[in-house]
Amino acid sequence: MDISRFSTEDLLLAAIKSEVEAEEVYSKLADRVKNSFLKERLRFLATEELKHREYIEGLYRHKIGKNEIVLPDKTPVPLPEIVIGDENEPISLVLESAMEAEKAAKEFYEALSERFEDAKTGNMLRVLAKMEEGHYNLLNQELANARMFEEYDTAWPMMHVGP
Amino acid sequence: MNSIENYGLDELLLVGIKSEIEAEATYMKVAENVKNPFLKERLEFLAKEEGKHRAFLENLFKERYPGRRIELPEKSGIALPEIRLYGEDGTMRDVLVVLDDAMEAEKGAYEFYNSLAERFTDEKMRKIVKHLALMEMDHFQILEMERRDLAEVGDIMEDASYFQMDGQY
Numbered sequence: 093m094d095i096s097r098f099s100t101e102d103l104l105l106a107a108i109k110s111e112v113e114a115e116e117v118y119s120k121l122a123d124r125v126k127n128s129f130l131k132e133r134l135r136f137l138a139t140e141e142l143k144h145r146e147y148i149e150g151l152y153r154h155k156i157g158k159n160e161i162v163l164p165d166k167t168p169v170p171l172p173e174i175v176i177g178d179e180n181e182p183i184s185l186v187l188e189s190a191m192e193a194e195k196a197a198k199e200f201y202e203a204l205s206e207r208f209e210d211a212k213t214g215n216m217l218r219v220l221a222k223m224e225e226g227h228y229n230l231l232n233q234e235l236a237n238a239r240m241f242e243e244y245d246t247a248w249p250m251m252h253v254g255p
Numbered sequence: 256m257n258s259i260e261n262y263g264l265d266e267l268l269l270v271g272i273k274s275e276i277e278a279e280a281t282y283m284k285v286a287e288n289v290k291n292p293f294l295k296e297r298l299e300f301l302a303k304e305e306g307k308h309r310a311f312l313e314n315l316f317k318e319r320y321p322g323r324r325i326e327l328p329e330k331s332g333i334a335l336p337e338i339r340l341y342g343e344d345g346t347m348r349d350v351l352v353v354l355d356d357a358m359e360a361e362k363g364a365y366e367f368y369n370s371l372a373e374r375f376t377d378e379k380m381r382k383i384v385k386h387l388a389l390m391e392m393d394h395f396q397i398l399e400m401e402r403r404d405l406a407e408v409g410d411i412m413e414d415a416s417y418f419q420m421d422g423q424y
Contacts, residue, residue, distance in 0.1 A: 136300040233393045
């Protein structure tokens with residue numbers, strides 16, 4: 093991913109915005125689905141995106157030197173959004189959209205890691221990239237499950253049990 | 256894993272429940288001992304899923320054997336791989352070694368549930384148990400990735416200061 097034409101501030105704001113949106117989408121989706129395992133997995137993803145956001149916010153304050161973070165409505169950095177649709181949207185389509193976003197996030201953080209000269213920040217951003225790759229893999233598994241089990245989200249009462 | 260065809264469904268379910276309880280407890284214990292908040296979160300996530308598997312198997316047991324108490328076997332002829340947390344000297348083993356064990360255990364659980372699924376004649380239940388198998392394979396892959404990251408960037412993964420977000424600066 094070529095991010096050379098964007099300022100570091102724009103890139104960090106885009107990253108924060110993207111993490112905020114991902115967390116919201118996963119949380120909303122978790123509320124929507126009935127399958128307790130999928131629900132838990134989506135909550136897990138939301139929690140990780142929140143932690144990513146917290147890290148990038150700290151990075152922003154340190155590198156940009158501004159305490160207040162004002163997210164733009166639109167960012168010039170083209171990162172795909174997750175399309176959640178309405179409640180009738182098949183879960184497989186939402187998962188596919190989320191996978192696209194995770195893949196882009198991985199490439200984005202890899203590129204962003206090159207922007208910083210200090211090894212600690214570069215390494216940490218590469219770790220975030222790997223985590224986004226992990227999210228992609230997890231969603232890919234869920235997509236395979238959703239496709240394999242046509243009644244995945246609705247018809248298994250015993251799958252809704254749990255602590 | 257040895258063949259399960261000579262065992263009754265009740266025994267298999269009890270072995271499954273026991274294995275899930277042990278996996279849940281192990282992941283929670285490892286989570287308590289790692290500094291990296293992401294790894295901690297992931298281990299807690301795995302523990303929660305194992306807890307849900309256990310609850311599912313318990314419900315299935317109660318449904319199939321109404322009135323029977325769930326009494327877990329101390330030993331069973333069905334050998335599912337265990338995750339060894341502590342070494343012979345009583346100290347916790349290296350996280351990488353524990354993750355190796357955990358990956359083996361997840362693979363064993365995957366094979367176990369796949370075989371168990373064949374015990375069910377109704378298609379729906381077979382699919383559900385196969386779904387459990389797939390989840391164990393997901394766990395294997397999550398652990399594999401964690402292990403790879405730990406091996407590659409262990410300095411980061413073990414250094415809590417990297418993750419101290421705002422506090423880092």
